[in-house]
Amino acid sequence: MVRSDIRVCSAWESAHDRPVYTLSQQCPECGADAVNSAPARFGPEDPYGAYRRALKRRARD
Numbered sequence: 001m002v003r004s005d006i007r008v009c010s011a012w013e014s015a016h017d018r019p020v021y022t023l024s025q026q027c028p029e030c031g032a033d034a035v036n037s038a039p040a041r042f043g044p045e046d047p048y049g050a051y052r053r054a055l056k057r058r059a060r061d
Contacts, residue, residue, distance in 0.1 A: 007034035 009020040009027035020027055022034050042049065 006037050008037040010035045 005023055007022055007024070009016065009022070009030065009032050011027070011030060011032040012019045015027075015030045015032065019037075020029055021037065022028055025034055026032065027034055046052075
């Protein structure tokens with residue numbers, strides 16, 4: 001699994017007027033922890049999950 005190197009300040013909503021992105025473990029402006037900015041790949045309410053699984057099954061066979 002490939003992880004994103006781009007991180008966002010975990011306290012940006014309260015400390016900044018816009019998201020602060022960084023490559024380090026801490027925010028360069030306020031020193032708060034930086035978290036992974038990428039969302040989860042698929043959610044439990046994935047509307048196309050059935051189609052995606054069918055394609056995987058078809059490719060496997």
